[in-house]
Amino acid sequence: MTYKVFIDDNFHYGDETERYPHGTFETLDAAIAAAKAVVDDYLENATKQGITPDGLLESYLLFGEDPFIISTDDSESGVLFSARDYARLRCGQLEEQGRAHAIDHWSTNSPVNRPPWSLRRVHAVDSATLSGLADVLIDCVEGGASVSFMLPLTRERALAFWKIVADGVADGERALLVAEDERGVCGTVQLILAQPENQPHRADLSKMLVHRRARRHGVGSALMRGAQAMALECGKTLLVLDTASADAERLYEREGWVRVGAVPGFALLPDGRPCDTVFYYLVVRGADSNSTSK
Numbered sequence: 203m204t205y206k207v208f209i210d211d212n213f214h215y216g217d218e219t220e221r222y223p224h225g226t227f228e229t230l231d232a233a234i235a236a237a238k239a240v241v242d243d244y245l246e247n248a249t250k251q252g253i254t255p256d257g258l259l260e261s262y263l264l265f266g267e268d269p270f271i272i273s274t275d276d277s278e279s280g281v282l283f284s285a286r287d288y289a290r291l292r293c294g295q296l297e298e299q300g301r302a303h304a305i306d307h308w309s310t311n312s313p314v315n316r317p318p319w320s321l322r323r324v325h326a327v328d329s330a331t332l333s334g335l336a337d338v339l340i341d342c343v344e345g346g347a348s349v350s351f352m353l354p355l356t357r358e359r360a361l362a363f364w365k366i367v368a369d370g371v372a373d374g375e376r377a378l379l380v381a382e383d384e385r386g387v388c389g390t391v392q393l394i395l396a397q398p399e400n401q402p403h404r405a406d407l408s409k410m411l412v413h414r415r416a417r418r419h420g421v422g423s424a425l426m427r428g429a430q431a432m433a434l435e436c437g438k439t440l441l442v443l444d445t446a447s448a449d450a451e452r453l454y455e456r457e458g459w460v461r462v463g464a465v466p467g468f469a470l471l472p473d474g475r476p477c478d479t480v481f482y483y484l485v486v487r488g489a490d491s492n493s494t495s496k
């Protein structure tokens with residue numbers, strides 16, 4: 203008797219066309235070790251991308267690979283390996299060990315492999331975070347991003363904007379995520395949770411900003427994935443956004459967002475030139491929708 207490991211993909215849960223064989227093993231122990239390695243690989247990579255331990259399981263359930271085992275003669279029935287249970291176990295262990303230890307474990311102890319930033323959901327915005335958020339907004343506007351503000355954007359106006367956001371976070375009307383590097387806040391994204399009563403399942407994704415010093419290192423991508431996990435935490439299953447940035451369009455499409463279309467001349471760039479704006483949506487799939495899996 204041998205054991206075959208197949209891999210499904212949580213992001214395409216239920217779609218057997220996405221399934222592929224991983225290998226055939228002489229013993230169940232060897233098959234389980236191979237299946238565990240698949241889960242560990244995902245958790246390792248997600249940690250390197252800056253997912254915090256408490257967001258790791260959610261991220262795995264949304265995007266991870268889901269190995270399962272079947273025996274070739276059907277003499278052993280039932281679930282031989284549950285990737286979700288194993289991921290839950292590993293995430294629990296890692297949460298206990300703490301993120302720093304987890305990164306050490308998976309980065310082969312080489313500081314160069316560690317992500318130089320981390321993500322944090324902010325429930326109460328302190329003054330240092332407020333100041334860092336203002337710096338990021340000013341940097342993005344000065345870099346030409348069309349994100350509601352015109353040049354020149356004073357620090358006072360930027361701080362006033364973030365104070366409104368901070369109040370919204372405190373009131374539960376917004377959910378805020380920040381990325382931080384050794385110099386402080388280097389990126390952010392937020393969900394506007396307060397919506398009309400006929401759209402309780404929807405949030406607007408807004409102010410997706412990465413400081414120019416931190417771009418092109420995966421911060422934007424990690425923020426988008428974190429925003430999805432945060433949406434689920436907040437009970438939101440439909441996200442909508444608009445953008446006037448080609449860099450952002452590529453990012454959103456990579457992350458699975460659906461392009462609705464462009465409105466010509468919708469907004470102004472910070473220097474006053476008109477720009478088109480593209481609208482996107484994303485249906486956020488919950489971990490519960492995967493609960494019947496192996």
Ligand SMILES: CC(C)(COP(=O)(O)OP(=O)(O)OC[C@H]1O[C@@H](n2cnc3c(N)ncnc32)[C@H](O)[C@@H]1OP(=O)(O)O)[C@@H](O)C(=O)NCCC(=O)NCCS
Nearest residue numbers: 347410411412417418419420421422423445447449450452
């Ligand atoms: C759009 C924005 C948020 C992207 O942030 P980011 O942190 O640079 O995003 P990522 O690093 O995940 O991806 C950016 C690029 O770097 C690449 N990249 C990611 N990690 C990388 C790495 N380690 N090494 C090299 N390239 C990398 C990505 O593949 C992507 O490539 P692409 O330009 O070919 O699409 C950022 O450009 C920004 O803040 N722009 C101004 C504000 C704005 O317009 N926001 C959108 C409002 S809706």
